[in-house]
Amino acid sequence: MAKIKLAKSKVDKLVEICKSFDNEGSELINVLHKAQETFGYLPAEVQEIIARELNVSVAHVYGVVTFYSFFSMVPKGEFPISICMGTACYVRGAEKVLEEFKRQLSVPVGETTEDGKFSISCLRCVGACGLAPVVTIGERVYGRVSAGDVADIIKEYQK
């Protein structure tokens, strides 16, 4: 028997999330959304439990998790940084902004800094093209960001 370890409180929370969607297999995406909101990411153990509760295969859950870039299997940082790479942001220099974040924090896209504070990801359009290039950190949105602003933005969160 392969064993999976997970804290009871986490399991209970997951069971509760699944139940709130009537343990319906067709609600998988909603369940995953809620689970990621709760735990910050979707590790293998969480996917195993969701599969069991919704009575779908783990392979199927993993298939959905890996299909949508929104879902992540690695923990995000305390302050998740997202750089918009949509067309408008891209043409206005988003790539230079991204490179600067990567350089300053020394992590590649999709990963988290060693102290767990920051993670970097890319997204496509947050619907604020007028402010391009756009960066979001948590719920906060930064507009017209240039590579030169990056150091100051990071400093805000290092207090």
Place this chain on the structure above:
Amino acid sequence: MEKMIKLTIDKKQVEVPQGTTILEAAKGIGVDIPTLCYMHLGDMGIEHKPGGCRICVVEVEGRRNLAPSCNSKCEQGMVIHTHNMRVLNARKTVMELMLSDHPFDCLVCAKSGNCDLQSTAQQLGVRELHYKGEQSTYKVDYSPSIIRDMDKCIMCRRCETMCNDVQTVGALSAVNRGFQSVVAPAFEMDLEKSTCTYCGQCVAVCPTGALTEKDHTNQLIRDLADPKKTVVVQTAPAVRAALGEEFGMEPGTLVTGKMVSALRQLGFNSVFDTDFAADLTIMEEGTELLDRLKRHLDGDKDVKLPILTSCCPGWVNFFEHHFPEMKDIPSTARSPQQMFGPIAKNYLAKEMGIKREDMIVVSIMPCLAKKYECQRDEFKVDGDPDVNYSISTRELANLIKQANMDLKTLPDEEFDNPLGESTGAGVIFGATGGVIEAAARTAYEVYTGKTLENVNFEALRGMEGIRSATVDFDGLDVNIGIAHGLGNARKLLEDIRDGKSQYHAIEIMACPGGCIGGGGQPLHHGDSSILKKRAAALYREDEGKAIRKSHENPYIIKLYEEFLGKPCGELSHKLLHTHYFDKSKDIEIE
């Protein structure tokens, strides 16, 4: 009344019922549109038409884009062109793009000559490749039964349909996105660590060399050449009804005698029959069935009914993974393959005056799960497996060809004795319903003390996924259930779990059709009528047998007298029975 629709295909007027696809309508007038991802096993209700590969596109006048004919329905007044220049060019381009991310090792690929991708590329006349691009580089995944080489996957997703919809095993899913997408187990772990049952139905439908069996033929060639080793072989019932297909013979041709002759020429010391072990299985499983039934009738509340057959290793893997709480319900009788092994190595070896470790037992099986089964720890003595390895019907065909033999021209020969003698009951193990019919023949006579007038239990035969019948045991109604295909098995198991099952005994086979449709058989390429012909062949062989009830096999009687004692006795329990494991994932809560 069905609404009819009129349309034009390649300038011909066609009238088809509403709901007919363009592909089907074209087929009706003899226009065979090429397909690749499409799969249709009509008799078993298995249909897979994702429209993903785009090989079957046709032009519909008035539509901007070409339409995939496999999943586009006919509409009133449609004008369709299946082979104009635009269509032919599109198909070729699609194929070239597919090939641009496919390794060019066709000359040494296990699937070469039997590959749908290769034959479709030929059919489309692809002679050069205009596209060069990124190539997939996945690690090859070697499991005890199945090899996954995802560089050769074209994402037709037939395997997913078999694994998830038909078998409900759920080991495979498409994962990731875009160029990175691939069919894989959860977390892209190795198949061995997944819930895979090794039924091999994914291999049976894979159009390329992405999914193949683990090949043991080189090991066999080495062992046959070793003068210190005595190599004996057992052949499963379903092999004789399908092997001929690999040599251009009609499906359903019985090649029992020619197969024996080929095996002898290959150099096996003795050629035996798994059918003998099937008769032995009936003695053990039948005794267990009657014992449970009698205890149940005597009011024993602890007795587990229904009893489930246990000869199918894919099925055993399935309940160990998916229904571990029910692992005390199946019969403890080992499968015929695993009954043959210990009899050969403990009884026959002594008779032949050789040591256990000098004997190599090989099995020829229609099955890929058998490869895994024979290496399970509980079937080994001090590390030496009872059955050393198993080779599939396809591997045997290749070996016969390598040895410059043409099966068609070989003389018919008889199996060796004592482990080559079998009854008609042993033969029908290879078709769905056969095991339980064989058990009924023996259990009836043992229970009632009377002779069966007619040994043919027609009610137990057929191709329906779930069947049931009541057999009259001289006043006692025995309710029998049959399921083939693991999705059907799941339904019967859920009924048992929910206390809704009325059956006394249930036969389960993992593969659609039973062993005749096993993952190691010659590929049917979507023609399910082949399976029916194979089943008919086994019933024909049964009809032609002098003895048709397992308990009347003279060598079985002798084996019990000289060696085993009585069915389900002490030695039988040690050598011929097994136990099952909980292979489900346990979630440990901290």
